Amino acid sequence: MDQQTAYAIYADRRARVAAQLGPGGIAIVPTAPERTRNRDSEYLFRFDSYFYYLTGFTEPRGWLVITAEGHTTLFCQPKDLEREIWDGIRLGPQAAPDTLGVSEAFSVDELDARLPRLLENRQTVWFPFAIHGGLESRIDGWLQKVRARVRYGALCPDAQRDLCGIVDEMRLVKDAHEIGIMKRAAQISAQAHIRAMQRCARMIRAGEDVREYHLDAELLHEFRQHGSQYPAYGSIVAAGANACVLHYRADNAPVRDGELVLIDAGCELDGYASDITRTFPANGRFTGPQRDLYNLVLASQAAAVEATRPGKRFVDPHDATVRVLAQGMLDLGLLDRNDVGHLDDVIEKRHYFRHYMHRTGHWLGLDVHDCGSYVEPGELGQLNERKDPLSGEVIKDRPSRILRPGMVLTIEPGLYVSPAADVPKAFWNLGIRIEDDAVVTPEGCELITRGVPVEADEIEALMRS
Numbered sequence: 001m002d003q004q005t006a007y008a009i010y011a012d013r014r015a016r017v018a019a020q021l022g023p024g025g026i027a028i029v030p031t032a033p034e035r036t037r038n039r040d041s042e043y044l045f046r047f048d049s050y051f052y053y054l055t056g057f058t059e060p061r062g063w064l065v066i067t068a069e070g071h072t073t074l075f076c077q078p079k080d081l082e083r084e085i086w087d088g089i090r091l092g093p094q095a096a097p098d099t100l101g102v103s104e105a106f107s108v109d110e111l112d113a114r115l116p117r118l119l120e121n122r123q124t125v126w127f128p129f130a131i132h133g134g135l136e137s138r139i140d141g142w143l144q145k146v147r148a149r150v151r152y153g154a155l156c157p158d159a160q161r162d163l164c165g166i167v168d169e170m171r172l173v174k175d176a177h178e179i180g181i182m183k184r185a186a187q188i189s190a191q192a193h194i195r196a197m198q199r200c201a202r203m204i205r206a207g208e209d210v211r212e213y214h215l216d217a218e219l220l221h222e223f224r225q226h227g228s229q230y231p232a233y234g235s236i237v238a239a240g241a242n243a244c245v246l247h248y249r250a251d252n253a254p255v256r257d258g259e260l261v262l263i264d265a266g267c268e269l270d271g272y273a274s275d276i277t278r279t280f281p282a283n284g285r286f287t288g289p290q291r292d293l294y295n296l297v298l299a300s301q302a303a304a305v306e307a308t309r310p311g312k313r314f315v316d317p318h319d320a321t322v323r324v325l326a327q328g329m330l331d332l333g334l335l336d337r338n339d340v341g342h343l344d345d346v347i348e349k350r351h352y353f354r355h356y357m358h359r360t361g362h363w364l365g366l367d368v369h370d371c372g373s374y375v376e377p378g379e380l381g382q383l384n385e386r387k388d389p390l391s392g393e394v395i396k397d398r399p400s401r402i403l404r405p406g407m408v409l410t411i412e413p414g415l416y417v418s419p420a421a422d423v424p425k426a427f428w429n430l431g432i433r434i435e436d437d438a439v440v441t442p443e444g445c446e447l448i449t450r451g452v453p454v455e456a457d458e459i460e461a462l463m464r465s
């Protein structure tokens with residue numbers, strides 16, 4: 001890719017934002033702050049997703065300004081040979097216009113001096129609301145400086161609007177460039193899951209003391225080996241009953257022969273997340289009850305996949321999943337028909353919630369729980385009120401988002417069985433989730449994470465090899 005092609009994607013996105021700012025609009029987008037971990041050590045820097053989406057620029061301390069007329073200004077770290085010896089090469093404002101395609105660039109040290117002038121005579125300031133602590137007051141300070149010049153004839157913007165509304169809609173539908181990266185991220189993550197499964201079976205067969213962190217190490221190895229910069233979120237590696245803790249993090253618990261292991265892990269590649277969960281028997285062979293529950297979750301996922309296509313709504317895969325899971329809970333005795341009644345009662349009164357307490361998916365993209373409204377924008381006015389059968393709370397719902405090609409979402413049903421006298425003992429402490437990443441296509445959806453198998457027999461075969 002030559003320079004111009006490389007930045008054309010971002011320049012085009014900035015132009016699309018500019019076109020939506022309205023007369024006199026101006027947008028301000030900072031990247032993420034650097035964060036201290038302890039004393040003088042910092043967390044690895046991760047750019048802000050909005051800033052990156054509009055610039056492709058990964059250095060800290062960057063700011064982007066876009067006017068409605070399409071003029072773009074980047075503020076970035078100045079060249080500084082001494083700092084660059086310690087921290088690495090900086091692009092610098094002189095090279096930024098050619099490299100990134102912005103109209104002009106200045107040192108971030110000039111931000112406070114230049115921003116009031118950029119804001120002068122504009123009508124509306126757009127910035128991401130509630131993302132960057134302190135941004136509102138920073139902008140207020142700049143606006144104060146503009147107000148001080150009003151008596152000399154300057155106009156001060158009199159409206160502030162949330163830029164997320166515009167950019168979220170753009171980010172929700174991925175372009176070919178983004179889908180290409182997400183497919184590569186998904187492949188790397190799939191290989192990482194395979195590697196962790198195989199290591200687990202090998203160690204169990206050899207009678208070694210397997211710990212959750214051994215499997216985490218395999219994931220990290222595979223991520224980095226293929227160029228992923230970091231995990232897209234804290235990897236969950238949960239052995240046995242730990243799988244019933246939804247946000248359990250890889251730790252040092254022993255992984256025992258006969259237990260299931262749940263791994264929810266995905267790499268981030270060039271800013272884009274992948275998000276895969278697989279549940280497998282530590283020793284490579286499902287027991288009967290494990291397989292029964294596993295196949296139920298898998299069947300519920302298949303129903304959700306079937307409901308993931310253009311024209312369907314975001315809630316449809318969830319509703320399809322719940323129907324299959326609820327029926328299975330009745331069939332397997334996880335719910336007692338005498339207590340909960342028939343399938344429709346289980347769904348309507350949310351009895352299934354006892355064993356399935358999360359949603360079936362979320363948008364995926366630069367953020368693992370990506371931005372994008374879950375409500376259909378054209379139907380905002382249609383408000384439905386209902387009473388939640390469990391909490392009694394009155395919930396106001398709007399029509400769920402209609403799926404379109406290019407949207408990317410996860411499909412991740414699960415079952416989590418806590419010990420209880422009214423549940424067959426064979427299922428106690430089993431936690432199962434199966435999660436794949438789906439790109440909505442014109443015909444349906446493509447599961448981009450199936451490089452790691454999901455069928456029970458295929459998992460067993462993989463773990464034998």
Ligand code: GLY
Pocket residue numbers: 233264265275362368412435
């Ligand atoms: N790994 C986070 C999630 O599945 O939502």
Ligand code: MN
Pocket residue numbers: 275362410412435
């Ligand atoms: Mn997920």
Ligand code: MN
Pocket residue numbers: 264265275276277435
């Ligand atoms: Mn996940």
